[in-house]
Amino acid sequence: MRAYISIVKLRFMLLIQYRVAAIAGICTQFLFGFVRVMVIAAFYASSTAIQPMSYGQTVTYIWISQAFLGMLPWNGDSEIQEMISSGNVAYELCRPIDLYNHWFCRAFAQRTAPTLLRAIPLFIVTLFFLPEKYSMQPPNSLASFGAWILVTIGALMLSCAITNLFNISMLWTISGDGIKRLLPAVVMIFSGMTVPLPLFPTWMQPILRILPFSGLVDTPMRFYLGNIKPSSIMPFLFHQFIWTFVLILYGKWLISRGLKRVEVQGG
């Protein structure tokens, strides 16, 4: 267990160093968030119908999902991909720890360090320094805030499981480009990053609810906004947990299959 904690710690420390990249990331995400907020503002201004979420809630949704973009499983660990394509993954197999768990710890650091660097400044700016029209709202209540923290942790674990699956899939492809492109697109749309899920057509809601991706962004958002009462947290935590569990099991099975067929070339 101590080995895993130190893996996480080391990788986390390393990733926290990338401050310049973080600043660039913050600017990019701020711009994208701002564009999306403006577009949503224009849409809301064009219709008088009652919407599933109020304008202010939607703006908050957009900002927080941008802030937590780093936590979304939109990419894999590039070092792991390197290792696999160069064959150095053979060294990893010689280590006395389970490879899946090892990679999971790396994913955990990858999904937390960059996020922390970006989320905190973005939160501060959008909560306090934007005009009312575009600013983020504080959480609905203390209980909502607490619920949000819990489901965010759930989202983090789910994200690590998906990220790890992505890493493992690299054992099968040479350049991995196809999956590398497809995964972020699928994740973005079905998690609520591109468009908040409540705004999707009503007939799509059940499908979106069942898919694992809603647990990544949409579920935390609903609790933060008070859209769902904090007391109903159990079914959602369960949804996240079940998917995380299933994806971890699948990942472990996949990695043992994948390693059997790895050919290490020479030298």
Add this chain to the structure above:
Amino acid sequence: MMAIAHFAITFIDFIGVWVLFDRFGAIKGWNLPEIALFYGMIHMAFAIAEAGARGFDTFDSKVRTGEFDRILLRPRSLVLQIIGQEFQLMRIGRFTQGFIVLCWAMWSLNNSLSFIKVMLIIISILGGTFLFIGLFVLQATLSFWSVQSLEVVNMVTYGGVEIAQFPVTIYDSWFRKFFIFVVPLACVNYFPAMGVLNKTDPLNSPAWLPWVSPIIGIVFFILALQVFKFGVRHYKSTGS
């Protein structure tokens, strides 16, 4: 597989737009087919630029490793070489999707599709391509001074595509002005589209503007090239 993935990705992009229209019906007086026109045009322009100019994207690594020196020594046009280096056929995905969306837009707008209008669309797509390539060139030029391809320019390229998907009238005035006068996305997308749609421009632009503004994209590219050449002249190799 790559092309399919790329197609699916940009298609998923449009689903996002469609969802919003399904819910709200219109955006500040514009309906979905009109947005599809903007969307199709800008994505096609960007797809072509992306396919050709990714060589400039990896430019910073070439400067760092010194490989740029090798390219300079070759007796062929510098810019053409860099463009050719990373021509990626897989970008076909975004192009195809833009094309399909554009065709759907033209079909649903019930527009009298005159030859002149089609030419206008083609020219504005070309203008947009030049604009984006110009931006990629600027991105490469920045690496002369900071040896890191600045993500800032990505904000204007990828961000620019997202911004130009919608008519600039929906944005605040200061934001709009930036994308008309500084990074002239509106000139290669919004204004020509006004000519195609035959709509009275809420911004009260002159009637001849749609036909002339795509040229701004080409002008931008030429300016970017000058900056690039300036950078090359003052290039100091990182050595080895």
